[in-house]
Amino acid sequence: xxxxxxxxxxxxxxxxxxxxxxxxxxxxxxxxxxxxxxxxxxxxxxxxxxxxxxxxxxxxxxxxxxxxxxxxxxxxxxxxxxxxxxxxxxxxxxxxxxxxxxxxxxxxxxxxxxxxxxxxxxxxxxxxxxxxxxxxxxxxxxxxxxxxxxxxxxxxxxxxxxxxxxxxxxxxxxxxxxxxxxxxxxxxxxxxxxxxxxxxxxxxxxxxxxxxxxxxxxxxxxxxxxxxxxxxxxxxxxxxxxxxxxxxxxxxxxxxxxxxxxxxxxxxxxxxxxxxxxxxxxxxxxxxxxxxxxxxxxxxxxxxxxxxxxxxxxxxxxxxxxxxxxxxxxxxxxxxxxxxxxxxxxxxxxxxxxxxxxxxxxxx
Amino acid sequence: xxxxxxxxxxxxxxxxxxxxxxxxxxxxxxxxxxxxxxxxxxxxxxxxxxxxxxxxxxxxxxxxxxxxxxxxxxxxxxxxxxxxxxxxxxxxxxxxxxxxxxxxxxxxxxxxxxxxxxxxxxxxxxxxxxxxxxxxxxxxxxxxxxxxxxxxxxxxxxxxxxxxxxxxxxxxxxxxxxxxxxxxxxxxxxxxxxxxxxxxxxxxxxxxxxxxxxxxxxxxxxxxxxxxxxxxxxxxxxxxxxxxxxxxxxxxxxxxxxxxxxxxxxxxxxxxxxxxxxxxxxxxxxxxxxxxxxxxxxxxxxxxxxx
Numbered sequence: 001x002x003x004x005x006x007x008x009x010x011x012x013x014x015x016x017x018x019x020x021x022x023x024x025x026x027x028x029x030x031x032x033x034x035x036x037x038x039x040x041x042x043x044x045x046x047x048x049x050x051x052x053x054x055x056x057x058x059x060x061x062x063x064x065x066x067x068x069x070x071x072x073x074x075x076x077x078x079x080x081x082x083x084x085x086x087x088x089x090x091x092x093x094x095x096x097x098x099x100x101x102x103x104x105x106x107x108x109x110x111x112x113x114x115x116x117x118x119x120x121x122x123x124x125x126x127x128x129x130x131x132x133x134x135x136x137x138x139x140x141x142x143x144x145x146x147x148x149x150x151x152x153x154x155x156x157x158x159x160x161x162x163x164x165x166x167x168x169x170x171x172x173x174x175x176x177x178x179x180x181x182x183x184x185x186x187x188x189x190x191x192x193x194x195x196x197x198x199x200x201x202x203x204x205x206x207x208x209x210x211x212x213x214x215x216x217x218x219x220x221x222x223x224x225x226x227x228x229x230x231x232x233x234x235x236x237x238x239x240x241x242x243x244x245x246x247x248x249x250x251x252x253x254x255x256x257x258x259x260x261x262x263x264x265x266x267x268x269x270x271x272x273x274x275x276x277x278x279x280x281x282x283x284x285x286x287x288x289x290x291x292x293x294x295x296x297x298x299x300x301x302x303x304x305x306x307x308x309x310x311x312x313x314x315x316x317x318x319x320x321x322x323x324x325x326x327x328x329x330x331x332x333x334x335x336x337x338x339x340x341x342x343x344x345x346x347x348x349x350x351x352x353x354x355x356x357x358x359x360x361x362x363x364x
Numbered sequence: 365x366x367x368x369x370x371x372x373x374x375x376x377x378x379x380x381x382x383x384x385x386x387x388x389x390x391x392x393x394x395x396x397x398x399x400x401x402x403x404x405x406x407x408x409x410x411x412x413x414x415x416x417x418x419x420x421x422x423x424x425x426x427x428x429x430x431x432x433x434x435x436x437x438x439x440x441x442x443x444x445x446x447x448x449x450x451x452x453x454x455x456x457x458x459x460x461x462x463x464x465x466x467x468x469x470x471x472x473x474x475x476x477x478x479x480x481x482x483x484x485x486x487x488x489x490x491x492x493x494x495x496x497x498x499x500x501x502x503x504x505x506x507x508x509x510x511x512x513x514x515x516x517x518x519x520x521x522x523x524x525x526x527x528x529x530x531x532x533x534x535x536x537x538x539x540x541x542x543x544x545x546x547x548x549x550x551x552x553x554x555x556x557x558x559x560x561x562x563x564x565x566x567x568x569x570x571x572x573x574x575x576x577x578x579x580x581x582x583x584x585x586x587x588x589x590x591x592x593x594x595x596x597x598x599x600x601x602x603x604x605x606x607x608x609x610x611x612x613x614x615x616x617x618x619x620x621x622x623x624x625x626x627x628x629x630x631x632x633x634x635x636x637x638x639x640x641x642x643x644x645x646x647x648x649x650x651x652x653x654x655x656x657x658x659x660x661x662x663x664x665x666x667x668x669x670x671x
Contacts (some may be wrong), residue, residue: 019624050569170469
């Protein structure tokens with residue numbers, strides 16, 4: 001077992017989206033060094049323990065491990081020109097120094113393409129007049145920044161004084177002979193709420209989706225712990241994309257991304273999927289925001305049940321409905337009617353102004 | 365005399381309690397099994413690396429699959445002290461690392477009117493909390509279990525990160541304390557929130573899934589003494605079926621063992637409809653879950669197990 005192969009494997013994993021950095025490369029070389037006898041399975045486990053750092057990475061590790069070492073062994077045999085005793089996995093890697101252990105592009109493509117099978121549509125983002133966009137962006141940015149400031153200031157005043165801080169009280173009063181003349185207080189350091197946003201991008205919402213996506217992006221800038229998902233018939237996590245990119249770039253990437261943009265809606269099913277896969281985002285300090293018009297082709301029972309279970313776990317469920325801005329809109333659609341009893345805040349979301357109203361619900 | 369020494373020496377050789385003596389993965393598997401923990405070789409590899417490389421091990425998995433148990437058994441295996449820090453929201457340095465004994469300080473100031481700072485900020489006034497205790501262990505490396513780290517807040521996680529990289533704690537009034545014996549650290553998480561990348565990257569990682577039938581039977585055999593094979597098989601099969609029902613709190617291995625023990629106490633020799641109904645509370649931990657199992661039909665689930 002050569003260490004350079006381990007390093008190459010680390011680089012391969014990094015290219016496949018593992019977070020393993022140089023530290024992990026070093027650690028994995030150490031791990032391999034610590035193994036007394038090199039048994040292929042033990043090597044797999046050791047590298048898995050060292051290099052993966054989450055359930056997702058853990059789950060995909062075996063597949064990538066096989067892909068890498070098998071491909072490596074194939075290339076080895078090819079370059080040596082003797083395909084007779086096809087040796088298993090990495091055993092081959094101890095040989096010839098010249099061979100490159102990276103899987104070919106073809107292999108990489110099969111790995112990445114495995115999940116791309118749903119019926120996909122690309123959305124047209126040109127709904128909003130191009131000329132208005134910069135002005136709107138600027139305004140939104142400024143106002144949303146103000147809003148986040150106001151939210152935090154209000155919190156400061158409300159919590160005024162916490163518990164007596166015995167440690168600092170004693171320290172500060174030593175010069176007074178230990179008599180607690182002046183009390184010191186502990187500041188309650190509250191952390192910002194967590195925000196989870198579910199954005200409906202189904203057909204009926206398409207004129208609003210663009211606008212609301214901007215809103216989600218703005219929230220990501222001000223909340224350290226924010227996660228955004230888009231859904232229509234299924235759920236797609238776009239939090240990472242919104243966090244790391246400029247808005248324009250994120251929009252471009254999103255249109256290219258597989259999701260059933262502007263298709264039908266299954267709100268209940270999407271919530272179910274959310275609960276099954278991302279329930280860890282729900283906690284007592286979470287504000288759960290749904291941006292949807294409530295047109296649901298799924299079973300309203302499912303929607304109600306899922307929403308209730310979410311409500312039990314978060315601080316607040318906020319449903320923003322763009323249609324609520326219409327003069328004589330009544331939330332009578334089956335989905336909306338089923339959801340309403342489990343919603344803490346039901347508010348419009350058709351204009352920037354209405355979105356800014358959210359401020360009063362995001363404080364404590 | 366010589367004989368006695370020889371036998372003692374042999375006993376010492378048999379029980380590899382020193383981490384350096386743990387030569388290979390099989391030794392870990394055997395040691396854990398002796399303490400009643402059925403360990404698969406993948407986890408054994410992780411534990412072996414934990415001992416060898418001195419890296420913390422982060423274990424994630426569903427509730428009740430024996431994450432915490434790993435640390436407990438590791439301590440028993442190494443014959444080391446187990447120091448446990450249970451995390452919760454709002455856990456701070458004062459309850460995790462150290463605290464000054466304020467009452468004692470106040471009294472001391474009263475008694476010796478002119479007592480200076482040095483005296484009341486000395487060892488005698490220090491209350492050790494788990495992390496400091498782990499750092500100051502005198503004889504051998506303890507096993508430090510940091511349980512449910514996902515419940516602590518991010519600020520604490522950042523502090524922990526520092527501790528896990530240097531194994532030292534500084535107390536402003538006393539100075540920096542460095543670990544004499546690096547503790548073996550096991551962290552567990554239920555994934556109620558994502559841990560920071562920095563922390564995850566510092567640790568070895570292991571995901572414990574629900575065991576398959578054979579593995580769970582092995583656990584039952586190890587943990588419940590004098591269990592009937594048939595009854596054990598029925599209970600394990602039943603619980604495994606229930607796990608497929610997408611309950612809000614699927615039963616873990618702990619629930620299997622609970623159910624098993626309850627049946628033994630009730631004097632049941634096989635899991636029939638009546639027995640299953642009586643012990644449903646061991647498996648379903650909420651009204652909704654219980655209703656879901658009832659709706660599926662206990663008899664139906666049992667018949668599937670029998671097949």
